[in-house]
Amino acid sequence: MQYGTRGFGTYPEVTKGECQENRMKENSEVFSMSESCPIRNVLDRFGDKWSILVLLVLSDEEKMRFNELHKAIGDISQKMLTVTLRTLEADGLVSREVFPEIPPRVEYRLTLLGKSLMPHIHGLVKWAKDNQEVIVSKRKQYA
Amino acid sequence: MQYGTRGFGTYPEVTKGECQENRMKENSEVFSMSESCPIRNVLDRFGDKWSILVLLVLSDEEKMRFNELHKAIGDISQKMLTVTLRTLEADGLVSREVFPEIPPRVEYRLTLLGKSLMPHIHGLVKWAKDNQEVIVSKRKQYA
DNA sequence: CGGAATCCGCGCTGATACTG
DNA sequence: CAGTATCAGCGCGGATTCCG
Numbered sequence: 001m002q003y004g005t006r007g008f009g010t011y012p013e014v015t016k017g018e019c020q021e022n023r024m025k026e027n028s029e030v031f032s033m034s035e036s037c038p039i040r041n042v043l044d045r046f047g048d049k050w051s052i053l054v055l056l057v058l059s060d061e062e063k064m065r066f067n068e069l070h071k072a073i074g075d076i077s078q079k080m081l082t083v084t085l086r087t088l089e090a091d092g093l094v095s096r097e098v099f100p101e102i103p104p105r106v107e108y109r110l111t112l113l114g115k116s117l118m119p120h121i122h123g124l125v126k127w128a129k130d131n132q133e134v135i136v137s138k139r140k141q142y143a
Numbered sequence: 144m145q146y147g148t149r150g151f152g153t154y155p156e157v158t159k160g161e162c163q164e165n166r167m168k169e170n171s172e173v174f175s176m177s178e179s180c181p182i183r184n185v186l187d188r189f190g191d192k193w194s195i196l197v198l199l200v201l202s203d204e205e206k207m208r209f210n211e212l213h214k215a216i217g218d219i220s221q222k223m224l225t226v227t228l229r230t231l232e233a234d235g236l237v238s239r240e241v242f243p244e245i246p247p248r249v250e251y252r253l254t255l256l257g258k259s260l261m262p263h264i265h266g267l268v269k270w271a272k273d274n275q276e277v278i279v280s281k282r283k284q285y286a
Numbered sequence: 287c288g289g290a291a292t293c294c295g296c297g298c299t300g301a302t303a304c305t306g
Numbered sequence: 307c308a309g310t311a312t313c314a315g316c317g318c319g320g321a322t323t324c325c326g
Contacts, residue, residue: 038271039196042278047190049299053182066308077300082309092281103307104306113274120266127263128181131256135185138235192319209288220320225289246287247326 045091050076050084052121055110058094059118063109093117188234193219193227195264198253201237202261206252236260 046052050073057072058064064072070081085108088094093114099105110118189195193216200215201207207215213224228251231237236257242248253261 038275039199039268042271042275043195043267044192047192049187049190052186056182070308078309079301079311080299083299090282090285091278098308101307102306104309106308113277116274117270120263120270123263123266124186125182127260128185131259132181132185134256135234139233142233213288221289222291222321223319226319241288244287245326247289249288 045087046121048084048087050080051088054081054084054088055093055114055118055121056125058108058110059115059121063107066106066108069108088114188230189264191227191230193223194231197224197227197231198236198257198261198264199268201251201253202258202264206250209249209251212251231257 046055053073053076054069057069061068066081066085069085070076070078073081076084085094085096089096092111095109095111097107097109099107189198196216196219197212200212204211209224209228212228213219213221216224219227228237228239232239235254238252238254240250240252242250
């Protein structure tokens with residue numbers, strides 16, 4: 001089992017590197033910007049195991065209940081679904097509405113901010129779909 | 144330190160869920176497709192800590208040597224840079240050319256496949272740049 | 287210069303049990 | 307139904323050392 005398969009693990013104080021200016025040249029798009037770069041601060045949020053999947057599933061329906069999401073994704077644990085949703089909510093990408101009923105009902109939906117992100121996610125997914133076979137085969141060839 | 148900050152950790156046999164059909168509705172874009180979905184198989188590769196950053200840096204120059212990449216990224220360890228580059232190479236996104244000289248010289252560059260991915264990455268980065276302040280502030284508000 | 291190899295700690299993840 | 311709480315384990319990532 002070589003590395004690179006996935007994932008993180010430890011992650012102590014590494015990001016203190018404040019994105020290191022990244023000295024992007026004329027291509028510009030200077031990342032640094034004061035204390036923290038968007039790549040580390042924002043994109044890392046989708047580097048977790050489930051965020052993108054949750055966003056994709058949510059983008060298919062106007063609103064979804066907790067268990068709808070759970071079934072739609074399938075192999076996510078309750079805990080991680082909760083954690084992922086909370087994070088997305090904290091970032092303002094997903095809204096959470098609790099209905100004071102019994103049994104409880106909670107509806108999740110994308111916020112406007114969340115919706116504004118989706119085109120880019122879908123672009124990435126389309127690329128992934130278009131190229132996954134090539135990539136998988138290359139991956140096998142690779143000694 | 145609450146969860147959601149980042150990262151993975153253990154990751155044993157989870158992906159066996161073969162993307163669970165994901166029953167995408169009329170919005171279509173059926174993911175499943177036989178044995179594995181592109182999201183899990185391809186996008187997960189960029190969920191690691193460095194891949195996107197390496198691709199971005201590489202997209203700025205036609206070719207880069209190992210230590211150029213190392214300096215450009217700044218706070219990546221040699222090991223992780225090597226691992227990341229090897230993975231990207233295995234996936235066919237980056238090419239690696241070794242020059243039989245002393246001292247050794249190795250040049251990395253994006254392949255055509257890698258270049259075809261960049262527009263989507265840049266789209267994501269632009270979104271992140273445009274919205275990072277909002278997100279960071281929302282994150283702070285969130286109790 | 288550009289790695290390879292090794293060791294090891296930290297914290298995310300999943301499982302399980304419990305609750306209003 | 308929609309969570310919360312607790313816990314243990316494992317694998318990622320960093321640091322270090324060595325090499326051609």
